[in-house]
Amino acid sequence: xxxxxxxxxxxxxxxxxxxxxxxxxxxxxxxxxxxxxxxxxxxxxxxxxxxxxxxxxxxxxxxxxxxxxxxxxxxxxxxxxxxxxxxxxxxxxxxxxxxxxxxxxxxxxxxxxxxxxxxxxxxxxxxxxxxxxxxxxxxxxxxxxxxxxxxxxxxxxxxxxxxxxxxxxxxxxxxxxxxxxxxxxxxxxxxxxxxxxxxxxxxxxxxxxxxxxxxxxxxxxxxxxxxxxxxxxxxxxxxxxxxxxxxxxxxxxxxxxxxxxxxxxxxxxxxxxxxxxxxxxxxxxxxxxxxxxxxxxxxxxxxxxxxxxxxxxxxxxxxxxxxxxxxxxxxxxxxxxxxxxxxxxxxxxxxxxxxxxxxxxxxxxxxxxxxxxxxxxxxxxxxx
Ligand code: GDP
Ligand code: MN
Numbered sequence: 001x002x003x004x005x006x007x008x009x010x011x012x013x014x015x016x017x018x019x020x021x022x023x024x025x026x027x028x029x030x031x032x033x034x035x036x037x038x039x040x041x042x043x044x045x046x047x048x049x050x051x052x053x054x055x056x057x058x059x060x061x062x063x064x065x066x067x068x069x070x071x072x073x074x075x076x077x078x079x080x081x082x083x084x085x086x087x088x089x090x091x092x093x094x095x096x097x098x099x100x101x102x103x104x105x106x107x108x109x110x111x112x113x114x115x116x117x118x119x120x121x122x123x124x125x126x127x128x129x130x131x132x133x134x135x136x137x138x139x140x141x142x143x144x145x146x147x148x149x150x151x152x153x154x155x156x157x158x159x160x161x162x163x164x165x166x167x168x169x170x171x172x173x174x175x176x177x178x179x180x181x182x183x184x185x186x187x188x189x190x191x192x193x194x195x196x197x198x199x200x201x202x203x204x205x206x207x208x209x210x211x212x213x214x215x216x217x218x219x220x221x222x223x224x225x226x227x228x229x230x231x232x233x234x235x236x237x238x239x240x241x242x243x244x245x246x247x248x249x250x251x252x253x254x255x256x257x258x259x260x261x262x263x264x265x266x267x268x269x270x271x272x273x274x275x276x277x278x279x280x281x282x283x284x285x286x287x288x289x290x291x292x293x294x295x296x297x298x299x300x301x302x303x304x305x306x307x308x309x310x311x312x313x314x315x316x317x318x319x320x321x322x323x324x325x326x327x328x329x330x331x332x333x334x335x336x337x338x339x340x341x342x343x344x345x346x347x348x349x350x351x352x353x354x355x356x357x358x359x360x361x362x363x364x365x366x367x368x369x370x371x372x373x374x375x376x377x378x379x380x381x382x383x384x
Contacts, residue, residue, distance in 0.1 A: 007090035009207030019203035023092025032073035042094040049084035100193035118160040122193040169202025185215030250275025253298035274376030288327035305379035313344030322350040341371035
């Protein structure tokens, strides 16, 4: 699942002709200032993180002039919103809002159809509306074969009680939003608020889009979203060091050479009752640099309680890996115990090297299953 941040979602909407405000992203205060000067005041300075409720958290601010942009951009960059640190802003021309509505399409798995929701009560969390005033949300199930007709969209807008002057604009946006939901293999497209401006236009003031990863192969154009998405800090660190890292939420950090071996290691860890904190493939190289980098990346994950290094020696020699690990441990302080399974070329020499180093922290195990068991035990705090 790929969650787009607001401005990616808006750019996605724009491809389908959904009206949005002109704007541009900015990663520094200086860039924010330049964008604001270019698009003209007033502007809105918006935190680009993948969580809702940014407004309430101080991540959305109006600015009437350059000094206010400087102030807000400075405050919002680096702000922690529900655990997401703001690294990018979106600066757009401010809208004069008359009304805030809500519109979305999601997949209703239970009903095996698409679900459209429209409400005249937008700008607040839809869950709150659903709880406090469920009748304020108009719902419509859409058969994927039939699609959404203009008449059905109009019915929805009327049922939701949108102001009459917003009807045409909202119907138009709903039809486009449905196209973008279907063609984009999205799991969710949401506009909250969908606004009626004081001069009678309807447009998208916010965007939430969740794309279905499994459909990525059909959409080479999604590549562009990868560049400016919010990526996990560790993924960023790993990428900068040329490692394949995927963060998970368990407690056993895994380092393996080759994606296949990394995946089977995950499986074995699960099989013995543990859960992986990550998937890290060091590929073909396992020298001290690569090992130090891999350990360092895993070490930044506070959930990791034990590290399992599973290497199958072929072209990569196990003794080289063993030396690499020891050298890495001299360079970076690793807080978790490390369980090693080194199999293949020069494995005996490798085990001797590890044994000779006599480090409490590093434990060799003969098989993948033994190593996984030990790592899971350690992660669960069963001691050494
Ligand atoms: P969220 O809090 O993460 O959902 O962020 P939104 O993008 O929905 O913005 C939160 C709120 O800020 C909106 O509901 C609006 O009330 C307000 N806001 C956002 N953009 C503008 C704008 O251009 N003009 C005005 N007046 N208010 C805005
Ligand atoms: Mn919103």
